[in-house]
Amino acid sequence: xxxxxxxxxxxxxxxxxxxxxxxxxxxxxxxxxxxxxxxxxxxxxxxxxxxxxxxxxxxxxxxxxxxxxxxxxxxxxxxxxxxxxxxxxxxxxxxxxxxxxxxxxxxxxxxxxxxxxxxxxxxxxxxxxxxxxxxxxxxxxxxxxxxxxxxxxxxxxxxxxxxxxxxxxxxxxxxxxxxxxxxxxxxxxxxxxxxxxxxxxxxxxxxxxxxxxxxxxxxxxxxxxxxxxxxxxxxxxxxxxxxxxxxxxxxxxxxxxxxxxxxxxxxxxxxxxxxxxxxxxxxxxxxxxxxxxxxxxxxxxxxxxxxxxxxxxxxxxxxxxxxxxxxxxxxxxxxxxxxxxxxxxxxxxxxxxxxxxxxxxxxxxxxxxxxxxxxxxxx
Numbered sequence: 001x002x003x004x005x006x007x008x009x010x011x012x013x014x015x016x017x018x019x020x021x022x023x024x025x026x027x028x029x030x031x032x033x034x035x036x037x038x039x040x041x042x043x044x045x046x047x048x049x050x051x052x053x054x055x056x057x058x059x060x061x062x063x064x065x066x067x068x069x070x071x072x073x074x075x076x077x078x079x080x081x082x083x084x085x086x087x088x089x090x091x092x093x094x095x096x097x098x099x100x101x102x103x104x105x106x107x108x109x110x111x112x113x114x115x116x117x118x119x120x121x122x123x124x125x126x127x128x129x130x131x132x133x134x135x136x137x138x139x140x141x142x143x144x145x146x147x148x149x150x151x152x153x154x155x156x157x158x159x160x161x162x163x164x165x166x167x168x169x170x171x172x173x174x175x176x177x178x179x180x181x182x183x184x185x186x187x188x189x190x191x192x193x194x195x196x197x198x199x200x201x202x203x204x205x206x207x208x209x210x211x212x213x214x215x216x217x218x219x220x221x222x223x224x225x226x227x228x229x230x231x232x233x234x235x236x237x238x239x240x241x242x243x244x245x246x247x248x249x250x251x252x253x254x255x256x257x258x259x260x261x262x263x264x265x266x267x268x269x270x271x272x273x274x275x276x277x278x279x280x281x282x283x284x285x286x287x288x289x290x291x292x293x294x295x296x297x298x299x300x301x302x303x304x305x306x307x308x309x310x311x312x313x314x315x316x317x318x319x320x321x322x323x324x325x326x327x328x329x330x331x332x333x334x335x336x337x338x339x340x341x342x343x344x345x346x347x348x349x350x351x352x353x354x355x356x357x358x359x360x361x362x363x364x365x366x367x368x369x370x371x372x373x374x375x376x377x378x379x
Contacts, residue, residue, distance in 0.1 A: 020127035082109035103147035128289025158311030181366035187299040213243025221284035228334035275300035298358035303350035
């Protein structure tokens with residue numbers, strides 16, 4: 001196949017609020033804006049694909065309820081859908097996000113398509129959970145290894161994730177690091193003073209945490225840090241998101257007697273306006289393959305206090321954009337927050353440097369890396 005300037009690309013991703021779904025959808029939208037034809041394939045429409053965008057198409061993977069099966073065979077349905085879309089839309093390549101079930105289904109689809117005389121390259125992007133969570137389950141290991149090794153190209157969102165993948169699996173395929181990205185146009189450093197005044201008094205600072213409230217996010221550590229900080233300065237905390245640990249976190253905030261200064265806001269489709277009024281983002285996670293939400297905060301000019309685990313060291317630069325600490329070191333993280341907030345000029349320096357670093361991850365800087373990868377596969 002000769003070199004083409006524009007491609008027909010199938011993007012397979014989860015449609016939910018998670019970072020991989022956001023990145024995959026934003027990638028597809030940006031590719032479409034450059035003239036590529038992008039076909040999203042998932043069990044429901046990606047939530048960021050909520051407005052009409054030229055050159056984008058959505059193909060739903062229907063999952064019928066067969067009495068024969070105790071569990072719905074989603075991977076088989078996805079495989080069949082991929083075969084159908086590639087054949088009838090004449091796709092040039094498939095870009096799948098997550099090793100299982102997406103890459104494993106794509107590899108099966110590729111083998112089936114070969115029987116029709118169709119060769120379709122597969123790019124697999126690893127985001128983390130498929131390696132750090134599913135990878136720890138030995139029953140998935142052979143499938144993950146097969147899916148990665150049979151992909152025509154493999155990318156990962158951080159150098160740390162590449163090391164993690166190689167240490168957990170027998171990989172003979174080269175993994176290329178292409179970091180997560182943001183659309184800087186979505187974020188603003190202009191503070192909505194009206195919104196801010198509804199949450200905090202003029203002399204109060206605002207801390208924020210955004211996550212899916214799973215155990216790995218250590219949301220109680222957020223409350224512990226806030227509790228120590230509020231003993232020294234006047235401050236408010238925004239807890240944005242939802243998940244299995246939210247109820248426990250709410251109960252713990254009552255135990256600490258800090259509920260009057262903590263707002264549990266649930267899932268918000270758009271968090272940019274709340275980031276723009278915040279001062280410090282707290283991310284005490286046990287592990288983060290990249291830390292996209294920290295990057296989003298930095299794009300809004302928010303300093304970050306986080307753990308030093310996984311890919312966070314590649315996003316949050318210690319003593320520059322914020323501070324890094326060992327997992328569970330509440331004392332240091334609390335002191336780091338206080339050090340940033342002790343003088344306004346110090347806070348502004350961190351905010352400015354956070355935005356400057358985040359701008360390096362703006363999608364115009366990252367998109368060409370994927371386009372070059374596509375071009376190399378389609379020569």
